[in-house]
Amino acid sequence: MDTQPIIIREIRLQPYCLPFRQPFQTAYGVWRDRRGIVIQIIDDRGRQGLGEAAPLTGFGMETLAEAQTTLEQMRDLFVGIHLSNLKDLWNLLQDYCHTPAAKHGMELALLDLLAQSHLSPLAQYLNFELPPFPTSPSIQEEERKTLNRGIAPTACWKDVPVNATVGAMSLEATERKVLELLGQGYRCLKLKVGLGDFEQDWQRLKAVRAIAGEQIQIRIDANQAWSVEQAIANLTRLESLHLEYVEQPVTATDLAGMARVRHCVDIAIAADESVTSLQQLEQIIALQAADLVVLKPMAMGGILATLQAAHRAFEYGLDVVVTTTLDGAIARQGALHLAASLQFSRRLNRACGLATGNLLESDLCAEFPQPQSGLLLLSETYGLGIEKLRNFP
Numbered sequence: 001m002d003t004q005p006i007i008i009r010e011i012r013l014q015p016y017c018l019p020f021r022q023p024f025q026t027a028y029g030v031w032r033d034r035r036g037i038v039i040q041i042i043d044d045r046g047r048q049g050l051g052e053a054a055p056l057t058g059f060g061m062e063t064l065a066e067a068q069t070t071l072e073q074m075r076d077l078f079v080g081i082h083l084s085n086l087k088d089l090w091n092l093l094q095d096y097c098h099t100p101a102a103k104h105g106m107e108l109a110l111l112d113l114l115a116q117s118h119l120s121p122l123a124q125y126l127n128f129e130l131p132p133f134p135t136s137p138s139i140q141e142e143e144r145k146t147l148n149r150g151i152a153p154t155a156c157w158k159d160v161p162v163n164a165t166v167g168a169m170s171l172e173a174t175e176r177k178v179l180e181l182l183g184q185g186y187r188c189l190k191l192k193v194g195l196g197d198f199e200q201d202w203q204r205l206k207a208v209r210a211i212a213g214e215q216i217q218i219r220i221d222a223n224q225a226w227s228v229e230q231a232i233a234n235l236t237r238l239e240s241l242h243l244e245y246v247e248q249p250v251t252a253t254d255l256a257g258m259a260r261v262r263h264c265v266d267i268a269i270a271a272d273e274s275v276t277s278l279q280q281l282e283q284i285i286a287l288q289a290a291d292l293v294v295l296k297p298m299a300m301g302g303i304l305a306t307l308q309a310a311h312r313a314f315e316y317g318l319d320v321v322v323t324t325t326l327d328g329a330i331a332r333q334g335a336l337h338l339a340a341s342l343q344f345s346r347r348l349n350r351a352c353g354l355a356t357g358n359l360l361e362s363d364l365c366a367e368f369p370q371p372q373s374g375l376l377l378l379s380e381t382y383g384l385g386i387e388k389l390r391n392f393p
C-alpha cells in the first residue's frame with residue numbers, strides 16, 4: 001500500500017449552476033436551480049481529487065459568495081501542504097466550521113485523494129474494518145433481498161437502500177409520481193408536506209398509502225412548517241397511515257417543542273434542520289427530542305464531522321439517515337460512500353436520502369450511479385470514483 005503523504009500541487013475552483021428538471025417545492029419555497037463550486041485538487045503525482053461546496057438556505061450554511069471567498073483563502077494557503085491521514089485532514093480544516101459548505105468541499109477533494117493514495121474506495125478508507133467488496137453473486141443476491149426489507153444484518157456495504165424524494169405537488173401529480181417511483185422499484189418514499197392546508201397533505205398521504213400498500217415505507221418532511229400544536233394535531237391524524245417518521249415537524253431551535261410533539265404522538269420524530277453540529281446533537285439527546293437524526297454532510301461541514309456525529313447518535317441509541325442537500329454528483333457520491341461505510345458498521349439500517357440526482361436536469365459528470373430497485377450501488381474505483389467532469393456552465 002502506498003503510504004506516502006499526498007502533497008497538494010494545485011487547487012482549482014469552478015462555480016456551477018444546475019437547473020432542476022422541474023421546480024422543486026418545499027416549505028422553504030420553490031427551488032429552480034442548484035448553485036455551488038467544484039473543487040479540483042491535483043497532487044504531486046498528478047492525481048485528481050474532487051469536492052463540491054453547495055450552501056443552501058435554511059440549514060445554517062454560509063452564502064455562496066462566502067463559500068467562494070473561503071475556498072479562495074484555502075487555495076492560497078494549502079498549496080504545498082503534505083497530508084498522510086484523516087487526522088491531518090481533520091486538523092487542517094478544523095478552523096473552518098463557520099463555513100460548512102466550503103469545508104465540506106475542500107475536505108471531500110482531499111478525502112478523494114487520500115483514499116486513492118491508499119488504494120481504497122472512500123467508503124472503505126473511512127472505515128478500515130471494511131472487508132473487500134463481496135464478489136460472489138449469490139452472496140450479493142441474498143444481501144440485496146435483506147436490504148430490500150430495510151435491514152442489514154450481514155456485512156454488506158456495496159449498495160445502500162435509498163428513498164425517493166417527492167416535492168410538494170398536487171394530489172394528481174403526486175399519484176402519478178408515486179406510481180412512477182414504485183415502478184422503478186423504490187421501497188421507501190419521502191414526501192414534502194406543510195406547504196399549505198393540512199387537508200391537502202392528508203388527502204395526498206392517504207392516496208399515497210392506498211397506492212403503495214402497507215409494505216412500502218412512507219416518510220414525510222415538514223421542513224419546520226408546523227407549530228407544536230399543529231404538529232400534534234396533524235400527526236395524530238396521520239397515525240392511521242403508519243408513517244415511518246416525520247422529519248422536522250417544528251422550528252429547528254424549538255427542541256423542547258419537538259420533544260413535546262414526540263411524547264404526544266405515535267410516530268417517530270426525525271431531527272433534520274435541528275442538527276447541523278455535534279453540539280446540537282448533544283442537546284437533542286439531552287432533551288430526548290428525536291428518535292432519529294438526519295445528517296447532511298454539506299450542513300455538518302464535511303464527511304468526517306458527519307461520521308463523528310453518526311457514531312455519537314448510535315452510541316445514544318438514535319437511528320441515523322444520511323441525505324444530500326440536492327447536490328451535484330460529487331457531493332452525492334461522497335454522502336453515498338459515507339452511508340456505505342456506516343452501513344457496514346451495521347448500525348445504519350434505514351433508507352438514506354441519496355436518490356436526488358434525477359431531480360436535476362444536468363449534472364457535474366457524465367455518468368453517475370442510478371438507483372436500481374431502491375438501491376444505490378457503489379463502484380469499486382479508488383477514492384470517490386468520479387473520473388470525468390462534464391463541461392458545465
Ligand SMILES: O=C(O)CCC(=O)c1ccccc1C(=O)O
Nearest residue numbers: 164165190323324325326353356
Ligand atoms: O432526504 C431526501 O430524500 C433528500 C434530501 C432532502 O429532502 C433535502 C434536500 C435539501 C434540503 C433539505 C432537505 C430536507 O431533507 O429537508
Ligand SMILES: [Mg+2]
Nearest residue numbers: 221247248272
Ligand atoms: Mg428534511
